[in-house]
Amino acid sequence: MRITKVEAFHVDWGRSRSAWVRVWSDAGEYGLGEASPMAHGNASLEIVASAFTPLLLGANPLDHRVLQDRLFHHHIKLGPEGAFAGALAAVDIALWDLKGKLLQQPIYQLLGGAWRTEMPFYASIGGNAARSVDAVCRAVEEWMPLGPAQVKIRFDGDKTARDEDLAGDIAKARAVRALVGDGFPLAFDANNRYSVQGAIRVGRALEELGYVWFEEPVLHYHTDSFAKVAAALDIAVAAGEQEYTLQGVRRLIDAGVAVVQPDIVKTGGFTGLSDMAALARAHGVDLVPHQTQPTVGHTANLHFVAALTHSHYPCEYNDRSGAQNAVLASAPVLPVGGKFVLTEAPGLGLVVDEAALRSRAVVWRE
Numbered sequence: 112m113r114i115t116k117v118e119a120f121h122v123d124w125g126r127s128r129s130a131w132v133r134v135w136s137d138a139g140e141y142g143l144g145e146a147s148p149m150a151h152g153n154a155s156l157e158i159v160a161s162a163f164t165p166l167l168l169g170a171n172p173l174d175h176r177v178l179q180d181r182l183f184h185h186h187i188k189l190g191p192e193g194a195f196a197g198a199l200a201a202v203d204i205a206l207w208d209l210k211g212k213l214l215q216q217p218i219y220q221l222l223g224g225a226w227r228t229e230m231p232f233y234a235s236i237g238g239n240a241a242r243s244v245d246a247v248c249r250a251v252e253e254w255m256p257l258g259p260a261q262v263k264i265r266f267d268g269d270k271t272a273r274d275e276d277l278a279g280d281i282a283k284a285r286a287v288r289a290l291v292g293d294g295f296p297l298a299f300d301a302n303n304r305y306s307v308q309g310a311i312r313v314g315r316a317l318e319e320l321g322y323v324w325f326e327e328p329v330l331h332y333h334t335d336s337f338a339k340v341a342a343a344l345d346i347a348v349a350a351g352e353q354e355y356t357l358q359g360v361r362r363l364i365d366a367g368v369a370v371v372q373p374d375i376v377k378t379g380g381f382t383g384l385s386d387m388a389a390l391a392r393a394h395g396v397d398l399v400p401h402q403t404q405p406t407v408g409h410t411a412n413l414h415f416v417a418a419l420t421h422s423h424y425p426c427e428y429n430d431r432s433g434a435q436n437a438v439l440a441s442a443p444v445l446p447v448g449g450k451f452v453l454t455e456a457p458g459l460g461l462v463v464d465e466a467a468l469r470s471r472a473v474v475w476r477e
């Protein structure tokens with residue numbers, strides 16, 4: 112069995128683009144993968160097209176781990192982080208989807224079996240730095256009818272405007288606690304906007320309010336600052352969506368981060384994330400993947416979490432528009448009764464509507 116073609120393309124949604132990859136085998140099947148879409152995923156698509164495709168053509172598509180290591184080390188000077196890791200992820204997810212189709216098994220089965228196929232989610236609600244306290248509450252209220260098992264308020268905002276409104280941020284956290292009531296799981300995502308001292312002040316308020324985790328309080332590359340914040344607080348400090356390598360996740364764990372959040376479309380797909388899950392388990396740390404891509408990335412993440420040993424938190428879900436289902440012929444990727452349900456369909460279980468995809472696909476390079 113061998114790889115006969117690799118397609119790297121955008122899918123144009125109007126206001127945004129996804130970076131998707133299809134890997135074809137001589138059996139006439141393809142696997143679908145996705146890279147992180149930063150700047151439309153342009154850099155990842157170029158790496159797939161110019162650097163990875165020549166090494167993939169003719170290779171055995173079932174050799175996902177051998178291929179990932181070969182691609183990684185052959186072109187390591189293009190990375191090893193950022194868009195390079197996204198390109199590795201897209202290829203790996205596509206190879207797992209293809210493997211599932213060839214073996215007629217869902218990916219979670221190939222990963223060792225599902226602990227769960229009905230997956231609760233947490234509402235990941237962004238843009239709260241710019242909202243008033245009332246508007247934050249209205250944004251949370253809009254999500255509650257979907258039945259999230261947890262809510263995370265993300266602040267986004269300007270990463271260079273440090274400690275801009277600590278009192279305001281705490282007021283928003285307090286208002287959301289009052290809105291959902293005591294006991295409902297809440298998480299707080301600072302999106303890297305605090306100093307160590309500011310983070311400790313906000314973190315103490317979050318402890319009092321019973322939040323379950325405090326995400327990215329300081330700039331992601333300041334590992335020492337994470338260590339100081341984690342040492343000063345009892346609340347679980349979370350981070351990892353901006354880590355791309357096994358070694359990067361290890362540095363966060365060493366700093367005392369208790370919830371690591373690598374992302375399947377950024378960190379080497381199933382193969383990369385599986386290594387990180389083993390690392391987290393060895394250290395008694397929770398791995399709760401970051402994931403904000405609503406179809407391919409989201410579904411890949413669901414398969415991964417279905418097979419994840421010792422998973423204690425719901426899956427991230429942040430785009431309830433359902434817009435990306437427009438290119439699928441299979442059932443839409445949407446929660447039902449507060450859960451995403453995985454079927455026994457092979458691979459990711461996604462079936463592309465070829466005509467609909469053709470109408471939105473923009474080939475990166477012929």
Ligand code: CA
Pocket residue numbers: 265300302326327352
């Ligand atoms: Ca985040």
